[in-house]
Amino acid sequence: MTASEAYAELVRRSKELGVLNSCAGVLNWDHQTYMPRNGGALRGEQMAFLASLSHQKFTDPKVGELLGTVEASDLVRNPESDAGANVRELRRGYDRATKIPQALVEELARVTTQAQQVWEQAKKKNDYPSFRPLLEQVVKLKREEANAVGFKEHPYNALIEEYEPGTTVAELKTLFAGLTAELAPLVRKIVASPKQPDKSVLEREFPVDRQKVFAEAAAVAIGFDFHSGRLDTTAHPFCSGFGPGDCRITTRYNPRFFNEAFFGVLHETGHAMYEQNLPTDHFGTPLGVACSFGIHESQSRLWENQVGRGRPFWDHFYPRLQQTFPSALTDVSKEAFYFAINDVRPSLIRVEADEATYNLHIALRFELELALLSGDLTTGDLPGAWAERFEALLGLKVPDDARGCLQDIHWSFGGIGYFPTYTLGNLYAAQLMDAVRREFGDGIEEDFRRGDFTRLKGWLNQHVHRHGQRYRAGELCQRATGAPLSPKPFLSYLNEKFSALYGVC
Amino acid sequence: MTASEAYAELVRRSKELGVLNSCAGVLNWDHQTYMPRNGGALRGEQMAFLASLSHQKFTDPKVGELLGTVEASDLVRNPESDAGANVRELRRGYDRATKIPQALVEELARVTTQAQQVWEQAKKKNDYPSFRPLLEQVVKLKREEANAVGFKEHPYNALIEEYEPGTTVAELKTLFAGLTAELAPLVRKIVASPKQPDKSVLEREFPVDRQKVFAEAAAVAIGFDFHSGRLDTTAHPFCSGFGPGDCRITTRYNPRFFNEAFFGVLHETGHAMYEQNLPTDHFGTPLGVACSFGIHESQSRLWENQVGRGRPFWDHFYPRLQQTFPSALTDVSKEAFYFAINDVRPSLIRVEADEATYNLHIALRFELELALLSGDLTTGDLPGAWAERFEALLGLKVPDDARGCLQDIHWSFGGIGYFPTYTLGNLYAAQLMDAVRREFGDGIEEDFRRGDFTRLKGWLNQHVHRHGQRYRAGELCQRATGAPLSPKPFLSYLNEKFSALYGVC
Structure with missing residues (x-):
């Protein structure tokens, strides 16, 4: 099989998987919108069937062979050509999917399904202790996942790669340090302003x-x-x-x-x-x-x-x-x-936060999940650490865990590494908009x-x-805006907008 | 592999196919209800993917082996035991699915997809000649399908088996003869009655x-x-x-x-x-x-x-x-x-027909599709035959083909053999209700x-x-009502109900 043939076959398989996964997309949408209450058990079987078929097709050793054939050829010399980019990303997904042992995949599915159910009740009842053992297991399994995938410097790097390939803990730490250093004082000035919206x-x-x-x-x-x-x-x-x-x-x-x-x-x-x-x-x-x-x-x-x-x-x-x-x-x-x-106002709940305080909520979660994963923080100490850091960053006392470390679903589904992408989104948005303003x-x-x-x-x-x-x-940002990602456009945008609105500087 | 193991594996495969086919059910429902207009192309790919996977899994030679193993055992001695019934019906489906050559399956899919599109336009424009060549192809391919499946006496028997296994042309002819002999005069009396609803x-x-x-x-x-x-x-x-x-x-x-x-x-x-x-x-x-x-x-x-x-x-x-x-x-x-x-009133459109005239519409279609399939009627002669027989059965002149032989979608999708099941439904309904009345x-x-x-x-x-x-x-009917299917309960029901309403006898 020539490299071109191998690439064509890879594309065919990838497109077939696209169609297969889109079926699951429709079923999931229907699940959230119109499915009658008693349809849940069948829907679970349907989703499990499609997910298992998708995993099986994607991790077929033949895919590995095809990738190897194309990678050994000139087709991928330019990593930003069609073949270069497709093979680069398929390889990333294939390695990730094949490196994680099947037993770990199943254990993660089992534990996170249970954890989500327990979390929902724990949040309702403000009962962190009932959720803690599940979170403990999730953290342990995500550590095993990171070890199976492999990483440099910090296991978190293996997890964030699933959401934001190419980004590292070191970069994120620098970003968040720069952000919080400016956001916290800005928010304090806004809160102290006599001018306030109704x-x-x-x-x-x-x-x-x-x-x-x-x-x-x-x-x-x-x-x-x-x-x-x-x-x-x-x-x-x-x-x-x-x-x-x-x-x-x-x-x-x-x-x-x-x-x-x-x-x-x-x-x-x-x-x-x-x-x-x-x-x-x-x-x-x-x-x-x-x-x-x-x-x-x-x-x-x-x-x-x-x-x-x-x-x-x-x-x-x-x-x-x-x-x-x-x-x-x-x-x-x-x-x-x-x-x-x-309206800018420190508040307890991330999803209700305004533009100025939002990233402080994320900075907190990034810090805590790093510490959980490395073992520097135990799940037992999480509520205390949350309250302490929340007050330091946002100036509010956390009244209970339901409005504290239990508020988000992410950890229960194993989404450690997901939160920083919210802040990255805010920063990219500002930097893109800044480039648009420069152009037009x-x-x-x-x-x-x-x-x-x-x-x-x-x-x-x-x-x-x-x-x-x-x-x-990172490269997309560089090409679109002429510069690597920086918190500056976002901070300038906030400062300009809210200084004027609140009469602060 | 023991027969029990083979049966368990058959059931596992059958249930997996049930889940797979139910995914297609959800996608089809969404297609008809909420899918945005531009989603059609992707939906077609999704449906084709699922259908092909389902066909491939169902016609896997391993299924044939498993069926053979179970059939050679005592498990199926009682054809109405769980295993007896499941294996009987899986065998029927498997034989049908494997006897029809893949090329014919694909040709039928291609032609009927096109035929449905052409039919829709032809009906709108009252243009039978534009549809005729497609119908010609459909009839030819359905004849080939019947030959591939095999049949006794009439190729139609191979087609109706898909919808109503165990029913034959001979039985249907007897049923329809009995029905029309009584329905036509009843309808004439009703029409002639001075008592009419508003x-x-x-x-x-x-x-x-x-x-x-x-x-x-x-x-x-x-x-x-x-x-x-x-x-x-x-x-x-x-x-x-x-x-x-x-x-x-x-x-x-x-x-x-x-x-x-x-x-x-x-x-x-x-x-x-x-x-x-x-x-x-x-x-x-x-x-x-x-x-x-x-x-x-x-x-x-x-x-x-x-x-x-x-x-x-x-x-x-x-x-x-x-x-x-x-x-x-x-x-x-x-x-x-x-x-x-x-209200009982001969009318041109089947789906709008009342209880008394409805089965005359079906009798007409049954007669004509039998003749088309056997070659006794050409597609060129269909509109004339339709008009002639319609007037004989229902006493109305057919004003155009849109309200004549173009009114139903069934032939365009290859559903020759489907129509009689509507009449069977009416007869079974009356016979079941008759048994209910006898019981309660x-x-x-x-x-x-x-x-x-x-x-x-x-x-x-x-x-x-x-x-x-x-x-x-047939057996279900016998067990539920104590008698084989007969047009009598339906005719008694109609006579009683409408004699009273219209003051005829």
């Missing part, structure tokens, strides 16, 4: 049916293609791109709080526009898959915050919003509304004031979406 | 949201489990049982015609209650699958017509219906409504007047649903 205007009556119409119109305006996607309602909002022509997003509506559904829809629309603009021809291969979790999050945060919490966006949308919710907003000025949606100048905000988001969307299509996994996140 | 009361304003609430409540009352199913809206109503705990039905609402959604929901609920009450433990094996298309249709027709178009049902529901649609029905008496929903006497109608359908549902669970494919349809 957030209560967002907690008036916002009828759900009108929220839906308004949010869908905004999603269309920024570029979501409803002929290639849908918006539904679920308890936990998500975006699921099945493949070309079909990407589904969800949100949840709170009739007494405007932000929840609306900014959720902008966020998921950001994710969805990435999925809807991946190169169709490469569907099923790495070139048709989003670059990394951090870059994916940059797309959601860019539309949610950089655009959706910006003045020009509301210059266009606020009159429409007032028309849609006259009884709630007739007496609220655009400026008062804009200030309210940009004030014109881009004039676009927004007219309700025209096509140039921004086109730029993101061009510099981010169409590349799939051709470049690793 | 059907226009059903064509008033019936707001869709209220129709939905009313239909869902009726579905619950007769026994649909909404925790194990859903009701959604589609262009073409259907029922899809994915497996234990998840069966979905759909309907379509016409704001100016009550019957369409309501009787559609009763019909699909009848199908769904069969699916929801198949034995869960046998899911994926023949014992967990409905007996035949005819028996399935008996369940939908029983609830739609025998129950839902009966007086006792409306003794309970009509006051509720008037409350739900006061402006449409306040001035309509229960008797006038009951007469209206039992007038008590069963007293149940209905109270809105209590549990005894009827329980009887069907006991005598039909729980058996899966343990018995062939």
